[in-house]
Amino acid sequence: MDLSAIVADIAAEMAEAPDRGTPADYIPALSDIDPQRFGIAIVEADGQCHLAGDAEESFSIQSISKVFALTLALGAVGDQLWRRVGREPSGTAFNSIVQLETEHGIPRNPFINAGAIVVADVILGNHEPREAIGELLRFVRALAGEDDIVIDAAVAQAEMETGHRNQALAHYMRAFGNLHHPVERVLGVYFHFCALAMSCRQLALAGRYLMARGVNPGAGRSVVSPQRARRINALMMSCGHYDGSGEFAFRVGLPGKSGVGGGILAIVPGRASIAVWSPGLNARGNSQLGTLALERLVQRTGWSVFDPQAG
Ligand SMILES: NC(=O)CC[C@H](N)C(=O)O
16 A cells, blocks of 8 residues: 555645635634645554645644543543543534533543643642643644644643633633643643644654553653553544534544644554544534545555454
């Protein structure tokens, strides 16, 4: 299978795609990104990299950061986390508040904003916000094996100034006692996590541990147990695209996590870590062409977890 030819074909098709979605308009720093951009990167289990399009261009990974934050939070408190956040798909938009009242301030899962805000609260722990932010940045750099990954402070600041729905979510959970730190401090951590800037190549490298049963192949060391890697992949499959998770499983069939910057991280357990980027979003806030590109990829490779894999 010539993966370099496949990603080149996919990039060529995406370059001509007429319906590109619309970049996120509620975060000022993201609203004017060129929807014509497209990148794809595949890192195979043996370390081979296959890149096409704008695969080396940095973009705001936004909610994809929630995968790495969840990994850190589980490392900090283990399964105690699940007393404060659930493991079920919400069936609602990523920034929805509707279930918090009837479910007593406990978010459905760690990937909707409410769940990720609780995760940030856990990581904050007894640290200062800048220490918690630095911990995630160092963690992601180590996963990717790249020290030039940064947090875009302008993007974080833009969300601090406009993130009113997240303010509402955080205050609502604090009222239920499910936020242990002042809202401003927790959201400062959360918004900086979301403002991580990475390329498709760096993001695919960072996702390798989820492909390799919890081991970071670049460093040859365990990041999480095989069971925890499996469980994070399961949550990405069922919750990673919010109220579009069923559609993503139907069309792509891989554990995946989207972000409103237009990126998607997808995992082929045991085979590959994949990142795609196209800034235009569909109605559910997931990358329009990122989803189509991954659909094309699994059609060409047979990598969907629902397809029988060759031995
Ligand atoms: N789905 C996303 O990427 C949303 C992340 C964004 N920072 C928000 O909180 O709304």
